[in-house]
Every structure is written in C-alpha cells, then in structure tokens.
Amino acid sequence: MKRALIAAVAATVLLAVGVWYFATQGAGRPVSVTAGDDRHIVTVHLDTPRSGDRTVTLQITDRAGALYTAPYVPVTAVLPTVGYSSPLLSARPVSPGHFQVSDVPLMAPGDWEIHLTLLDPHGEEHLEVPVSVTY
Amino acid sequence: MAHVIRRVSAIGLLFAAATLTIPAPAFADSSATGADVSIAQSLGDRELTFTLRRVTSIPGPLRVDVIRHADNRPGNLLLSVVPTGADTTGARHSAPGAVTSRAALLLAGGPGSSTAVLRVDRPGAWELIADDGSHVTHLPFVAYAQATSPPERAVYVGFTLSGLSLLAGMLMAVRRRGGWQLVPAAGVAAGLAVAVTGAVLSAHLPPPPQPGRQIVATVANGADPYIANPRIGDYSRPPAMLLLDAVRLPASPSAELGLRLVDVATGNPADDLIVHDSALLHLMIVGPDGTLQHLHPARTGAAAFSVTVNATRPGHYAVAAETARLGGGVQLLRSATGFDAVGAARKPAGPVPMTADQYGVVDGTPVQLATGTVVAGTPATVRARIGTTGDLQPWLGMLGHLIVIGPLSGGSDAVGAAAQDAPVWSHAHGMGSQDVMADMDMADGMAMEPMVPMSSATGESLPDETVQAYGPTVGFTYVFPEPGTYRAWIQVERDYTILTVPVLFSVAAP
Numbered sequence: 001m002k003r004a005l006i007a008a009v010a011a012t013v014l015l016a017v018g019v020w021y022f023a024t025q026g027a028g029r030p031v032s033v034t035a036g037d038d039r040h041i042v043t044v045h046l047d048t049p050r051s052g053d054r055t056v057t058l059q060i061t062d063r064a065g066a067l068y069t070a071p072y073v074p075v076t077a078v079l080p081t082v083g084y085s086s087p088l089l090s091a092r093p094v095s096p097g098h099f100q101v102s103d104v105p106l107m108a109p110g111d112w113e114i115h116l117t118l119l120d121p122h123g124e125e126h127l128e129v130p131v132s133v134t135y
Numbered sequence: 136m137a138h139v140i141r142r143v144s145a146i147g148l149l150f151a152a153a154t155l156t157i158p159a160p161a162f163a164d165s166s167a168t169g170a171d172v173s174i175a176q177s178l179g180d181r182e183l184t185f186t187l188r189r190v191t192s193i194p195g196p197l198r199v200d201v202i203r204h205a206d207n208r209p210g211n212l213l214l215s216v217v218p219t220g221a222d223t224t225g226a227r228h229s230a231p232g233a234v235t236s237r238a239a240l241l242l243a244g245g246p247g248s249s250t251a252v253l254r255v256d257r258p259g260a261w262e263l264i265a266d267d268g269s270h271v272t273h274l275p276f277v278a279y280a281q282a283t284s285p286p287e288r289a290v291y292v293g294f295t296l297s298g299l300s301l302l303a304g305m306l307m308a309v310r311r312r313g314g315w316q317l318v319p320a321a322g323v324a325a326g327l328a329v330a331v332t333g334a335v336l337s338a339h340l341p342p343p344p345q346p347g348r349q350i351v352a353t354v355a356n357g358a359d360p361y362i363a364n365p366r367i368g369d370y371s372r373p374p375a376m377l378l379l380d381a382v383r384l385p386a387s388p389s390a391e392l393g394l395r396l397v398d399v400a401t402g403n404p405a406d407d408l409i410v411h412d413s414a415l416l417h418l419m420i421v422g423p424d425g426t427l428q429h430l431h432p433a434r435t436g437a438a439a440f441s442v443t444v445n446a447t448r449p450g451h452y453a454v455a456a457e458t459a460r461l462g463g464g465v466q467l468l469r470s471a472t473g474f475d476a477v478g479a480a481r482k483p484a485g486p487v488p489m490t491a492d493q494y495g496v497v498d499g500t501p502v503q504l505a506t507g508t509v510v511a512g513t514p515a516t517v518r519a520r521i522g523t524t525g526d527l528q529p530w531l532g533m534l535g536h537l538i539v540i541g542p543l544s545g546g547s548d549a550v551g552a553a554a555q556d557a558p559v560w561s562h563a564h565g566m567g568s569q570d571v572m573a574d575m576d577m578a579d580g581m582a583m584e585p586m587v588p589m590s591s592a593t594g595e596s597l598p599d600e601t602v603q604a605y606g607p608t609v610g611f612t613y614v615f616p617e618p619g620t621y622r623a624w625i626q627v628e629r630d631y632t633i634l635t636v637p638v639l640f641s642v643a644a645p
C-alpha cells in the first residue's frame with residue numbers, strides 16, 4: 001500500500017512538472033525586441049503579442065545612451081505578407097525616452113513590422129522592428 | 136563463482152549503459168541554410184562578385200572573396216559588417232546597427248580573386264558594407280548558427296533516458312530484486328521508442344521557414360530557425376514597383392541612375408530583396424543603338440539602389456529589373472518611364488546584330504549561331520558556339536543568359552524607345568545538358584556540353600566563376616509568343632569578361 005502511494009505521488013509530481021514545462025513554452029508571453037541603426041537604438045515592448053488591439057511601448061536612445069526626446073513618435077504597424085498597413089498612430093511620451101501607443105490594430109497573426117520615424121539634427125530616420133504576433 | 140560472474144557482467148553492462156548515457160555532440164548539418172552566397176555588384180565602373188563563405192562557427196570569421204573581371208581597375212575596398220537583426224535575447228551583445236568588424240581588401244588590376252576576413256559575433260541578419268572610395272553598397276546576408284532540430288533533440292533525449300534507466304536497472308539488479316525493477320526497464324523501452332520514432336520521422340518532417348529567405352531574420356531565428364511561430368503556409372509578399380529617380384539624364388559614359396523599389400500594396404519602401412541568381416537586382420537597360428547593359432545596382436540604403444550607366448548616345452533607354460522579395464517569387468519589373476539621355480554628343484552606331492545561323496566575331500571572339508527556322512508558339516532552340524575550346528565560365532550561376540525583347544518596329548536608331556513599348560521582355564537561362572550524347576545528331580555537330588550544377592545534395596560549394604570549363608556551345612529553348620522581329624542578346628562569360636552577342640530574330644507566324 002505504501003509503495004503504491006509513493007509511486008502515485010511520484011507519477012503525479014512528474015506529470016505536473018511536465019505539464020508546467022510545456023505550458024510555459026507557449027507563445028503569448030511579453031516580448032521585447034531591440035533594433036537599431038547607426039544613430040538610434042529602439043526597444044519595442046509588447047505585453048501581449050496576440051492578435052487584437054494592443055499597447056506598444058517604445059524605448060528609444062541614441063547610440064551613446066542618451067534618451068530620445070520628442071513630443072511624439074509616428075508609428076505604423078505593417079503586415080507585409082498581406083500588404084496591410086495600420087493608420088498612422090502617435091506614440092506619446094510616458095517617461096523620458098519611453099513612448100506608448102495603445103490600440104495598435106494587430107488584427108491577424110503573422111510577422112508584423114512596427115515602423116517608426118525619428119527626428120534628430122541629422123534629419124529624419126525610419127526604423128522597422130519585426131514583431132511576431134500569434135493567436 | 137556465480138556471484139563473481141554476476142558482478143563482472145553487471146560491471147560490463149554498466150559500461151555499456153554509461154556509453155549510451157553520454158550524448159554525442161550535436162552537430163546538425165543545416166546545409167540548406169549554410170551555403171556560400173554569391174552577390175554580383177556593379178560598383179562604379181567595376182563589375183565585382185562578392186562571395187561570402189559559409190560561417191562555420193559563431194562567433195567566428197567571415198571570409199569574403201571578391202572576384203574581379205578582366206577590365207578591373209586597381210584600387211581598394213573597405214569592408215565592414217553591421218549586425219542588423221532585431222535582438223530579443225537580451226543584452227549579451229552590443230545593440231544592432233553599429234559596425235563591429237572592418238577589413239581592407241586590395242583589388243589588383245585585371246581578373247582574379249581577392250580575399251578579406253571579417254568577424255561575426257552573433258547569428259541572424261547582417262549587412263556587408265563595401266566602399267571603394269566613391270561608391271558604397273550595403274549587402275544583406277544571414278549568419279546561421281548550427282541548430283538542433285526537434286526530432287534530433289528527441290533522439291538524444293530518448294537515448295539518454297534509455298541509458299540512465301539501464302544504469303538504474305543495473306544498480307537495482309546488483310543490490311536487490313523486486314517489483315521496482317519494472318520501472319527502469321520501462322524507462323529503457325520508452326527511451327528507445329522516443330529515440331527511434333524521432334529518427335524515423337526526422338526525414339519526413341517539413342523544414343522550418345528559412346530566416347532571410349522566407350521570413351525576416353533576427354538574432355533568435357538565426358540561432359534556431361525552429362522557433363518560428365506562427366507557422367504560416369504562404370510567406371509570399373505583394374509585388375514591388377520600380378521607380379527611377381530621374382527620367383532625364385545628361386548623356387555621358389558614366390551617368391548615375393538612382394532606383395527605388397516600392398511595395399505595391401502599402402506604398403512603403405520594399406527593403407526585403409533576397410539574392411536571386413547571384414544578385415539582389417538584375418537591371419537590364421536597352422539603349423537607342425541596340426546595346427544591352429546587364430548591371431547589378433549597388434544598394435545605397437533601404438530600398439534604394441544606384442548604378443553607373445553608359446548613356447553616351449542620346450535617346451531613350453528602356454529599363455527593366457528582375458528581383459525577388461522575401462518569401463519568394465521572382466518578378467520582372469519594367470520601368471514605365473525608362474529614361475532619356477539628353478545631349479548633343481554623337482557616337483558611332485551600335486554593333487550590328489547577328490542573324491540566324493550566322494558566323495561572326497564579337498569582341499574578338501568567334502561566335503557561330505544555329506537557330507533554324509523560328510515559328511511563334513513553338514519552342515525554338517538557339518545554340519551559340521562561343522570560341523573553340525570549352526572555356527566558358529558560369530555567369531550568375533548559369534552557363535548563359537538570353538534576353539529577348541520584341542516584337543519591335545522601327546529602325547536601328549531608336550531601339551530603346553521600341554523596347555519601352557515592346558509586349559515581350561524575357562530573360563532565359565542556358566545551363567548546358569546533362570546528357571551529352573543526346574544532342575549529337577543536331578546540326579553542325581553542336582552537342583551541348585556538361586551542365587553547370589545548380590544545387591548540391593551534400594551542401595558543398597558549387598563551381599563559381601573561377602571555373603573555366605564549360606561550353607563552347609550554349610543552348611537556350613524559348614517560345615516566342617508572337618510573330619515579328621525580336622532583338623535578343625546572348626551573354627556568356629569567357630576570360631573573366633562578359634561577352635554580349637546581339638542577335639536579330641525574325642519569327643514567322645504559325
């Protein structure tokens with residue numbers, strides 16, 4: 001009887017560990033993507049990379065580490081495989097170097113691109129950051 | 136005595152179990168994603184081929200071989216590499232976008248190969264920047280790390296589980312007996328089942344989408360392409376449009392022409408070209424005197440290209456570009472405007488095109504054509520014997536190229552304008568023939584010579600331009616869609632020089 005109980009507990013613990021391991025491998029967890037060019041570094045943070053209207057947070061610095069300041073950052077979400085572009089949105093500053101835009105229409109799963117435009121004394125700069133969106 | 140035998144056999148089986156437990160190093164052969172990449176570039180007045188050798192370890196060296204052609208002017212190329220792939224793995228490297236490695240490459244005069252070695256420190260998307268002092272090009276490439284596929288992982292996990300269970304079972308058998316012995320025995324069976332299933336299935340599972348060819352390459356998927364999620368069936372993108380930065384250029388032997396590619400669906404710049412037939416963009420320009428220029432513009436920025444055109448003769452030039460976007464699908468983009476070279480300079484008329492079954496000398500090379508009667512709607516085989524010994528080199532991975540434009544009307548003084556409105560603009564390839572004997576009965580004994588291999592099942596490097604062993608006959612089979620007069624150009628490479636043979640076809644009605 002005691003042996004059977006030990007076996008049952010061990011099997012349950014093993015099963016629970018296995019289920020927890022595979023469950024946390026799934027998609028849909030918050031994602032942070034860093035891209036850059038020779039002037040700026042951008043980190044796009046998406047709390048829920050699932051299709052729907054989502055909030056996107058941007059952290060922008062120049063290559064030396066100085067935080068980017070601007071009244072807003074023009075942002076578009078593009079799904080290139082379908083040929084879809086969202087309307088032009090404005091990401092507003094929430095703290096120095098951090099900008100946030102809500103209700104970005106990531107309406108289908110796929111490999112999206114967040115297009116943003118930055119402005120500095122050297123001129124206008126366009127950056128594209130790839131983000132994978134799942135169901 | 137019996138217990139000695141038992142102990143010895145237990146120790147022996149222990150050793151066997153131990154060898155099963157230690158997993159062998161995982162060296163996956165991802166040959167499809169790790170081949171050498173050849174990119175042809177027309178940088179200023181130089182025609183160069185950049186060969187980026189396969190990166191075998193990351194971090195590790197990237198070897199760049201630059202093949203020079205016969206008319207190469209000596210000079211220097213400054214090479215640098217920039218990681219451009221988006222990074223989700225955390226701050227283990229410097230942020231993408233800044234140059235991480237530089238090298239200088241000496242370009243000697245004349246034909247040959249020059250080498251430089253750079254360093255890549257992470258997998259994913261990169262850019263090679265080549266600067267010759269007056270022209271710069273940014274060439275995208277992907278550094279792939281060795282990845283273990285899920286079936287391979289299953290094999291290793293399965294065998295490790297079997298080994299450990301066997302070890303446990305041995306220890307249990309030596310110490311005591313009982314019902315618990317079934318547990319490690321079941322572990323051995325389960326482990327072996329997982330490993331064998333993984334091994335058998337691995338040959339039948341579809342490959343993951345290839346970063347840099349089907350999906351955007353990032354640091355994460357360059358390290359492991361199996362993480363791609365979601366898996367969609369269709370990676371293709373809408374077509375692109377070709378826009379010229381200028382429609383009027385001053386007539387000059389080296390006029391700079393800027394080009395842009397735009398996505399048809401969104402109007403955004405289409406900055407996702409992939410290397411197709413050894414170039415990002417194949418530009419074909421037909422001048423007013425019937426000369427063809429087949430160039431490979433330098434990528435100067437996102438979706439922006441620049442090329443130096445010989446626009447000596449004033450008149451209209453028709454322009455078309457052949458390219459492929461990420462996700463596949465080759466497209467031929469004909470510029471709706473072309474450009475006009477404006478000036479008063481006059482130049483002697485262009486080369487007189489050859490006609491069917493004619494013998495001629497082009498740039499000092501004897502050329503014999505064999506076309507037979509060409510009828511619209513029926514496949515016509517055009518054969519050209521270039522030179523007398525088989526010393527043709529593969530150009531852009533092919534034995535020969537045939538560009539066909541027509542039906543044309545008008546004289547030989549406004550070919551560019553006629554090409555602008557021509558219904559048919561084609562680009563065919565000649566590869567040679569796998570079966571040399573099959574064509575021995577053709578006219579003039581022009582059997583087709585051994586084929587230029589297009590792909591390798593074992594992932595080895597294919598013969599590049601330095602192999603001078605093909606030909607002398609190159610053949611093309613083409614169906615002329617409509618009757619009329621067509622202008623065609625056969626391009627082959629011989630003695631590190633691109634030879635362009637102009638041909639005039641009179642295609643009869645069916």
